[in-house]
Amino acid sequence: MTEPTAEARYFELLGRAYEIPLESEGFESFLDAAHDFFCADPETGKVPAGIEVFTPKGLEDHTSRLERIFDVAMKAEAQEAETEARYHSVLRIAPGTLTVHGNEAAVALLGCDLPCPLSQLPFDHEALSRISDCLTRPASEDLIVLATVEGDEPRPCLALVQRGQDEDTETRISLSFIHWSEALISRLGKALGLTASETEVLHGNLYNRSPREIADDRGRSPETVKAQAKTILRKTGCARMTDVVHLAASVAYLLRKLPDREQADLDSWTTPVESVAYIVRDGRKIAYYKHGPDSARTTLLFSHALIQGPYFAPAFLRQLSENSVRLLAPSRPGYGYTDPPRSAETFGADTIEDALCVLDAEGVSDVHIVGHQLGTSHAFRIANAIGARAKSLIFINGGIPLREEHYARMDRRVRYAAMATRHAPALLKMINSLGLRSFRKKGVRAFLFDRYTRSQVDMSALHMPGVMDLHARGTFHACEQDGLPFYLDEKSKHSDWLPDTENVISPQYWLQPEECSILAPDAVREFVSDLRGARFETEPGAGAIMLYQKPLRVANFILDAIDDAAVVSGRAENP
Template sequence: MSHAQRYFEMLGIAYEVPSETDRFDAFLNAAMAYFFNGEIDDSHLAADVPRHKGDDETLDTHGRRIGALIEEASRREQDTSERFHAIIDISARTLLVTGNPAAAHLTGCTFPCPLDDFPLDADAIREIRSTLRSAEHQRQDRIILASVGETQAHPCLALIQRPKDTADMVHVSLSYIDWSEGLMNRLGEAFGLTPSETEILEGYLGNLGQKEIAHQRGRSVETVKGQSKAILRKTGCARMSDVVQLCGSIAFLIRQLPEQATPPSTESWITPTDNMQLLPRGKGRSLAWYGVGEGDKPVLFIHGYLQGPFFTRQFLQALARTNVRLIAPSRPGFGHSSPSATRADFDDTVVRDALALVNHLGIEKVSLCVHQGGASHGFRIAKALECRMGDMLVIGGGIPIDEKVHLSHMDPQTRFAAMATRHAPSIMKMVTSIGLPVYRRRGTRAFLEKQFAKSPTDLATLSDPELLKVQAQGLYHAVEQGAGAWVSDGAAAMADWTADLEAVDARQIWLQAREDSIISAEDVRSYMTGKPNVEFHILEGHGTNILHTAIEDVITALDRLQ
């Protein structure tokens, strides 16, 4: 597949995400495949991938446009009065339809309007007319599946009522249900349907007939009829219309209406401020920093970009046994630190902020604890500290990336981030700006499960509520102000910072996780072997979450810093 084909396939799927957020995963796969010749798991960068040193204005325009579409979709989903509680009344005498603002929004009608002009499907109109002709009060409400709209029909549940005290009027409530993949899976499991039968049921819930379902699914009408009989048998219903009503009732009961399913998580995504202080930095900027521990020995903690300055109770209890005090500045645009003036001066701003904090606290000499994606920044800061620099602890740290050596070990997401940041930052910006609102709906657990998909060791940490909590806090910290800082930070890690690493001759203790899915522990050891003052350890049984899972090793190393 050519570069142009991969580009347009990625872009086409990106435009599907605002209307169907489940398509984000397909978009992410297409974005990864863009760099690797159509393959997600390939570790060889495609030869035709262009390198953009700056932003791609065309892609940035698409990204802004898609972001605006997602925001508009979110606004509509959150405003439940607009879409999901449409109410209409039909007069038996005049056959005129009136409705609330939600009905006008859903149908595009200006009220009052004739019943014949109201955009409901023919079967629903016939059901309403039958109720209008009834001479007496309707004892039992009718629930039917209807299609609303002319150019693009939406399946809705219609509750038809003829109240006792309004003999001249029929009352109809229209509720749109998003028959999402998750909801269909739950219905299929509840009724014991096969995947194929669940697909057929989805067709009926979309208000399709048997021929339409057969055409859509690429099956014969006879096959659809046979599977329809199986659905009736398993649900205990006599007619498919009864199955539709039953599914609608279940959807309401389990609260799978779109306004409830989005967001599925009640997380606030707010960065914690406990133990946080602000240092004014001039020109309206301020640096947020955290103080952890009560010891007299200051250690500047330069954290990873996904696992910020937050720790488990077990870590804090172990830290209390030492004389260490961790000082953790948030980088520009992360957490509650102000962004840098431009992306170009992001790295310099990180260093200047760190030096300003050390000066503000009156620290004459400081050791560094550098964690994961903070490695490049840590070595730049260590270089700038010069004679004020103490020892250095590097936890799960990275090294300058060689595309020909290091890509093969990385999990697909990390490999994509590395190449997007280096070759096409606008694609990285697009992915993060689209992905952020998607995962706000799905929740941090869903994000972390995706992130750790190739790392059983890290996936296991999500079963521990406290480990899940601190990792979620780290994610909030990374995206508190949007996706921009994430892109800048990734660029810092992917730049060639060899000169900064080589310039630091302080004593270094390296703790590397054997099962780190971001970079191979052996690759890091090979790179650091032979460098002066380096003590290197590979810790078995640990992965990306080494900071939280290898607590005793980390605390022991911190205690040794001078």
């Protein structure tokens, strides 16, 4: 069978690109096509014949057209979502009657024909009784009723009953479906002061389960469930479990209006400003993050990764501060609140000069430089720029100058980024542009879960307390200025920076995660073994998110490196 030509693969790739705005998984399919376009054999990392000389025509025009299509599609979806948010399920009862009318949303929710008598609404008996009782009394305060929409799969909903102000005004009932998700149930239990076990009992009552059914569901005795129900009544001040259910519905309504703090942070799409400082160089604003006391005996300069930005776990910062270490973490050009580079060609030079300006502004002479993932190449360049002032180079999951023989041991996405940078930069621009739009559409949680889906270690790390929030901040930091760094930094990373690694005079310390999903640690070990004065360690059970997954281990590794570098320096001064 004849192997498809580069041109045929290109048109297949282009076709996938035009599907991205239309399909929820379109971008992932496009990435697979992009990988296959560049990689003929994943086992060897071989580049297909013809790629070296194949230059697609009109690719930038296609990129611009796709951006417009994507933006129009996203705007239409936003308008549709806004319309749906306004289109509530509403029932109306005319004065002097018990006949219920409703809009299309109410018909869809209740699954019955309208109009119909109130008694024929598919609500549970108690809900119908409370609504009927409300209609027979003089106009009073609004009433909230937790009703169960009966059917093959009973569903709870909130019914807000609003009586007319006089006998000639209709009664209005607004319905809101309640999805008792695990997150909502957990927050509800905390709001009511319940234990995890008591929250499970409440959950059963919210679905009208009997004590016997709840006991069977949980593998407990009915007596245990009844005892926990009594505790719930005591904690909530209610006389009956039905009253607790109504209270829970009211609290849940408020909780849905007030999203939990972590989710609110992730939905805000805002790069953090806590601990940020600014200086100006040649008309460009440079942002950097400061942690630790100004009187600290040691200063670290942190060169951050791409989507793990200059943000750190509290335990990490506390460990450094307690050991009199100050941390300065500049945002590279185009990231966060640092202005873009003077031009695409000056990105690398501006990165170095910005870092030196930060050191000067903070009055730092000697410094230890930390390179994290994609920040590795910049750390080497900065160290070469300041010479003996760089007391050590410390790498946390550091990168290496990539060659074609490394492709087979790389994560698929890192692999195609390397290949695109080398063979088709215009295609990398398209990937970054469409990827950013797809990312914003799906949300940061879905983006990060998809990013690490092939690594069980990293997926577990994302579920650790605080890790998702930290990683989301770094991702927002990379996207603050519409994703400019995605292209410039990938291009810088995949350039030939081997000479920068050979000229460094500082001692080097490398800590690599054994379960890294980006590049196999053995490939890094091989490279580091040829570096002068470099020490190499691996961390078992750690993945690409090691900085957030094991903050104390990383902090202690940095502190040990600082101490060792002082010993090395002392030997050099006193041979």
